[in-house]
Amino acid sequence: MTDLRVHIGKTTLKNPILTASGTFGYGPEFEPYLNLNAIGGFCTKGISLEPRPGNPGIRIVETASGMLNSIGLENCGSRVFLDETMPKIARYDTAIIVNFYAYTEEDFVKLAAVLSENDRIDALEMNLSCPNVKQGGSAFGADPKLIESLTAAVRKVTAKTLIVKLSPNVADITLTARAAEAGGADAVSLINTLVGTAIDRRTRRFVLGNKVGGLSGPAIKPVALRMVWQTAKAVKIPVIGMGGIASLGDVLDFLIVGARAVQVGSANFVDPGIAQTLAEGLDRYLAERQETIDQLIGSVQE
Numbered sequence: 001m002t003d004l005r006v007h008i009g010k011t012t013l014k015n016p017i018l019t020a021s022g023t024f025g026y027g028p029e030f031e032p033y034l035n036l037n038a039i040g041g042f043c044t045k046g047i048s049l050e051p052r053p054g055n056p057g058i059r060i061v062e063t064a065s066g067m068l069n070s071i072g073l074e075n076c077g078s079r080v081f082l083d084e085t086m087p088k089i090a091r092y093d094t095a096i097i098v099n100f101y102a103y104t105e106e107d108f109v110k111l112a113a114v115l116s117e118n119d120r121i122d123a124l125e126m127n128l129s130c131p132n133v134k135q136g137g138s139a140f141g142a143d144p145k146l147i148e149s150l151t152a153a154v155r156k157v158t159a160k161t162l163i164v165k166l167s168p169n170v171a172d173i174t175l176t177a178r179a180a181e182a183g184g185a186d187a188v189s190l191i192n193t194l195v196g197t198a199i200d201r202r203t204r205r206f207v208l209g210n211k212v213g214g215l216s217g218p219a220i221k222p223v224a225l226r227m228v229w230q231t232a233k234a235v236k237i238p239v240i241g242m243g244g245i246a247s248l249g250d251v252l253d254f255l256i257v258g259a260r261a262v263q264v265g266s267a268n269f270v271d272p273g274i275a276q277t278l279a280e281g282l283d284r285y286l287a288e289r290q291e292t293i294d295q296l297i298g299s300v301q302e
């Protein structure tokens with residue numbers, strides 16, 4: 001076995017393969033399909049202070065080489081998550097990254113403080129980029145000043161590894177990445193979904209109940225790869241890359257342009273065991289080439 005360990009803030013991942021928030025439930029749902037201890041960690045569905053029912057109507061639609069979702073950040077809320085879900089997932093020997101979001105700075109801070117009381121949570125991933133929720137979620141992710149002050153406010157109440165998840169729905173991702181770094185983030189993760197829509201031309205209505213949704217899957221990979229490459233050059237903190245990863249080749253591409261770890265999202269819906277396959281494939285790739293993970297990361301030739 002190759003040493004695949006990578007460091008993200010205070011957290012050491014046994015390998016750089018993580019699963020992306022919203023595509024992997026709370027973790028145990030995937031136990032029939034893979035050994036969770038074989039992956040570097042998993043990100044939970046986005047948690048809010050209070051439970052949320054999500055958006056009404058149709059919430060998922062397939063697109064060319066991807067999917068649009070407008071789940072609306074449905075989740076069980078922080079209390080149920082900490083009291084009922086955490087005890088079930090605490091036993092896994094892998095990093096638990098809790099994705100969280102709120103609509104006000106005050107609630108972001110309150111939630112980060114509550115989640116930080118749980119010793120088993122390894123890292124917090126702050127979602128600033130909810131493109132499918134009406135109440136202003138996307139505004140956080142688009143405004144560098146707001147990102148810096150919000151990150152700084154959350155930083156004050158948590159000693160855990162703090163990852164800021166960036167929205168791709170901006171003109172220059174390096175500005176928002178630098179703002180997160182200036183605010184004290186340990187890492188940035190990107191990209192979240194790109195805003196899109198779909199029309200049912202027979203009825204001439206929007207397919208999604210929410211009209212717009214987030215585009216993910218292989219269709220967004222070139223955009224994600226470009227943004228990860230630009231961001232890795234712009235900040236000193238680790239970058240966690242994602243967007244359309246569906247094969248070992250995709251994982252390698254993200255690591256080569258400078259991602260320290262990657263997250264697998266929509267591909268879990270196609271093959272729920274893919275994260276383990278990718279971790280094992282990366283192990284084999286490096287062993288065959290007698291290359292270290294550090295030699296691979298950021299090895300792009302410019």
Ligand SMILES: Cc1cc2nc3c(=O)[nH]c(=O)nc-3n(C[C@H](O)[C@H](O)[C@H](O)COP(=O)(O)O)c2cc1C
Nearest residue numbers: 020021022046069127191192216217243244265266
């Ligand atoms: C059904 C679905 C639900 C998602 N829910 C969340 C979420 O709760 N929080 C979040 O930060 N990102 C969420 N995402 C975004 C993914 O974590 C990821 O950033 C995005 O899908 C790009 O990766 P992919 O192309 O591999 O899917 C969701 C994505 C999908 C497809």
